[in-house]
Each structure stands twice: as C-alpha cells, then as structure tokens.
Amino acid sequence: MARDSDDRSATPLPGRPVRGSATGRPIMALLDLLGHRWTLRIIWELAQTPGPTFRGLQQRCDGVSSSVLAQRLAELGEAGIVHRTERGYALTPDGQDLATDLTRLHHWADRWATRMQQRPLT
C-alpha cells in the first residue's frame, strides 16, 4: 500500500495543505477528499449495505477499477471514515455520521429529479 517515501500519499486531511487550498481548513480538506472520483459513491454504498468484500464493493460501484478502489479505500481509511472488519469493509462511527449527512443529498436529488423533468432541458 504505502510504498516507502511515497510523496503522493496526499490524502486530504484537516490541518494539511490540500490541493486548491493552502490553509488546511477542515472543510476544504473534506471538499477535496470528497471531490475525488468514486469517493462519495463508496461512502454511499457502504452506508446502504455494510460489510462487502473488496470485489463485492467493486461490483456495487458499477465496476470501478480495482486500482482506484484500493486507492480510495486507503484514503478513506487514513481519514478514519472507513475501516476493514472481519466481515468486510464498513463505515466507522464517524463515517456513519458523514453518511447521514449525505442522506440529505439523496432527498435533495429526488426533488431535483422532479424539477428537471418539469423543465425541458436545453
């Protein structure tokens, strides 16, 4: 996982300067972390059905490449959002809190869908 002296294990964490913000403000680190592709989706899937295997999670995420999945799980693990249990991958208590907030996005998305159908696009 961590090849020694890997400068690129640049997981966005609070207190660290992250890409797009040198201040290290927690919200910036979070927005950066969640801005990585598949990250939001992985948290979402783990919230829906906890405990999948690596390959199982891969399938749930519509066949995300294993290289990226491993990378994301490492980031989320380092951030204390996901951990690996004997029964598979799962959200930590912190991760569950975060997932709860994401649930609100789900409700928003449903209303969004309704409005977009009413408004003919382009």
Place this chain on the structure above:
Amino acid sequence: MARDSDDRSATPLPGRPVRGSATGRPIMALLDLLGHRWTLRIIWELAQTPGPTFRGLQQRCDGVSSSVLAQRLAELGEAGIVHRTERGYALTPDGQDLATDLTRLHHWADRWATRMQQRPLT
C-alpha cells in the same frame, strides 16, 4: 453557453445514464456531478458570498483554471443549481437548498479535524 448539439455536454442529470451508473437514479447523477473536481468548492463559495464575477470566483477558488471553471459553471447551470444574474453568479433556490445540506458537512469536518488531531495518523 448552450451550444446546440454538443456531444460533450455530458452533465450528469437525473434520468440520464451517467458515468458509473446506467440507471440514471437521481442520487447517482448527483454524486457523479459533485464528484467532478471543484464542483463542491464552487457551490460552497457561492453560498458564502453570492454574486462574484467570473474572475472573482476564480480567485476565491484558489485560482482554478478558467477552462475548468467555465465548464463547471455550465454544468451547474444546466443542472439548475447556479445561474448568472446581473450582479454576478449566484445559487438558484435549489442550489441554496443543496448548499444548506453541505453546511452540515462543514460541521462534520470541524469535528473530524478535532478527532484527527487527537489521534496521530499512521
């Protein structure tokens, strides 16, 4: 802005098959849309201080390249989250609702920072 018949206007929208999900479920479209780089940040900045100019917003986002910013604003506009007013760019009512949900992420991020400081990483 919306040049007709542009094949690349692949903005993730509910009802459309998006990358990583053929179903077009609203939440998937949203997670995909928000997973693009700078998208979360742009919404966040517009929620903090509405009405910036293009270049002003660019500076707030730590110098995001103008090409990406224009692309993101087009996506968010197409999604009905951001629109351009006479006083500059601003969130639509829908966008403000979304930003409200993101505010919860801010609180989570602060708690996250506290925990990460207590636990030395790696």
Place this chain on the structure above:
DNA sequence: ATGAGTGCTTCGAAAGTAGAAGCACGCAGC
C-alpha cells in the same frame, strides 16, 4: 494439488485537469 475465493498491484491507454495565453465584448476617458 487443484480450484476458487480473497485483497490488492502493475502498466499502457484514455480521460480529465492545469495554466498561460488570447479573443470578443462593453464602457469610460480622451
């Protein structure tokens, strides 16, 4: 030993992003 499952890595190709430069427009002052 064979086979199937696991987590995870490697590597070339494709897609996305960075960053500087520049275009077209409007407007104020001259």
Place this chain on the structure above:
DNA sequence: GCTGCGTGCTTCTACTTTCGAAGCACTCAT
C-alpha cells in the same frame, strides 16, 4: 475615432488522474 481596462470565456499543450485488463500472493476447501 482610439486607448485602456474589465468583463466572460475559449483554445492550446503539458501534466495528472482514472480506466481496465491482467496478474500476483495468499487462504481455504476439495
């Protein structure tokens, strides 16, 4: 007119990230 400034936004090339197939090392049951 022209110059200068500010606007939104595009174009271009170089760099980074992601994809996707393949494969490695390991465990466990057969």
